[in-house]
Amino acid sequence: MSRSMSRTLSMVTSVATAAVLILSVAACSESTSQESSSTTLAKSCEATALLDCARQSVLAPYTPDKPTVATGEPINLGMINQDNTVAGSFPELSLAVKAGIEFINKEMGGVKGRPLALEVCNTEFSAEGSTNCAQKFVQQKFPAVLGGIDVFGNGIDTLADNKIPYVGGIPVSSQSFSSPNSFQWSGGSQAAAVAFAWYATEELQAKKVSIVYGEFGSIAASAQMGKKVLEDKGVSVQMVPYPVMSTDLSPAINAAASSTPDAIFLMAADTGCKGGFDGIAALGIKVASFYVGACAAPGIISQVDATKTNGAYFNVEGPIMGDPPIPDNLLYSGVINKYGNGLDPVGAGTVTFRALMNLYAILNQIDGDITPAAITAALEATVDAPNFAGHPYTCNHKQFVGLPAVCSPQQILAQIDNRKLSQITDWIDVGTIYKG
Structure with a gap:
């Protein structure tokens, strides 16, 4: 792949991640504190107190009293991303999700006791690779697939044909913005x-x-x-x-x-x-x-x-950290610092981490079997739902004319x-x- 193609892809990625990069920068520089009903929300979430931060965040309804390890039957999730190619490598997108899943499984008790399991598939920057990733997840009967970055978007078409929701990531392809099975929390x-x-x-x-x-x-x-x-x-x-x-x-x-x-x-x-x-x-x-x-x-x-x-x-695409600090952003930084294996909290991983946490909340709200249809129905039923480090979202495919997959296009200047x-x-x- 040519150097110019690599630079072009890098530029497109920068556009798509726009505000969330700034959100994480602000979160890391915050130095004030806020008194809450139960704890003091400091400038950062210490590794030993992530649940205290979670109780102040949009994850509060799902946060246990003490660290709880999930031990039930795993809920398998797929993820389509581009990694280790000459046209660009974006491991931070999957690393942020892996860190979030480790936190969910080791401290949040998973989804009603069930741990999340993640399989990441690399498109290798090709339309065929995108399709192959989606076909694999279809065959394995995964109930949902998280987005990383997929310039071509062919995999989203394959998932749509099988009614499997494609959740979050960096929306670059036309399918990520328009497919009926795509749910996005960035307006690009x-x-x-x-x-x-x-x-x-x-x-x-x-x-x-x-x-x-x-x-x-x-x-x-x-x-x-x-x-x-x-x-x-x-x-x-x-x-x-x-x-x-x-x-x-x-x-x-x-x-x-x-x-x-x-x-x-x-x-x-x-x-x-x-x-x-x-x-x-x-x-x-x-x-x-x-x-x-x-x-x-x-x-x-x-x-x-x-x-x-x-x-x-x-x-x-979210309030800039000031006084008081923003709990969701503090929790993100704390989780990445503890479980990110050296991942820099400032970066595009904020996008995929947000998507994971929103999906985690949706999974907790489902009564009965975790299926593609159940996840899709739960997402489409949202009205001003709490959005991790973002504007409340509504996934009714009507929030932005021409971009039906966008659930929360709202912006701040x-x-x-x-x-x-x-x-x-x-x-x-x-x-x-x-x-x-």
Whole structure:
């Protein structure tokens, strides 16, 4: 596989994980405490007190009084992920799930006494590999399959043909966003663009906006969604595409500035983030600039002078840690630190960990046999269900027109100053906004 393909896949992954990366960064830097009815919620969850943290989280209804080991008949779950390939390796997605399962089995008592068992299948970055993984789980009669990252999505089709739910992960393929058996807790870059459009019109009263976007799949689709919302509000929109692998965005940004916009959306990630910061600074452009949340990751922000990022807007998919701290995020960090075998809590593993914990709650709510039909019915019956480190979710396939698999597309916007993100909005209901 070519180096350019590898970089392209990395960029797509960054877009999809956007806000959750920022969520975990904030959780790890939290240093305040909160008094609760039973415990003091400190800045971190110690290895010996994970259940105390769990009692403050959305997992509270399923948390035992003391560490309890699950000993019953295992509930088998599959997971489709891409690992150990020249086109990109994402072991953190499965490692985070494994850590979560170990915590569930060793301390939470499993699902009504039954441990969870996980089998991870590597697509090896091929459509055939994706299908083969799904076929294996169909043959083994697994009741649900967790998502990692699967660019091709063919496996989701196979699972759909057999009515097996595909739960969470990083939604990149069209099937992950649209298949009736897919259930997602991220709105991707599409939801980000809609949130940007809402803020630019409602809060900044923008009349002209330029959208700079990489010519690639979901990124181009997100730019079109942002354009629709803006034009519905009577805003003049200039669309400026650029080659997706370009690191010098100055020509595109210069073209975007030619219309004297009130705001610029930079629908880029990975290497495109730095190019955006550098380009706007070099051209001396002084307008509101919006970036996907992945661009605020420490590894990217640290590459540019703080003055180039000051004032920039980013999307996130959960409240930024402050005072009081957020129990779900603290629990995540504590579990990864204890069971993650060295996995860095800051990263894309937050996405799959969230999906596992939401599925764990669903499994606990099922009376009777754990079957694909029972899991699907339980998910589709959710209405404002507690979402691990996210907005309450509803999986009725109606939360975002065109993205029926998304259960919680809501976004929050943050602004950066001197490398510190501050939350500037409450939840933005992008599904309702896009529907108009």
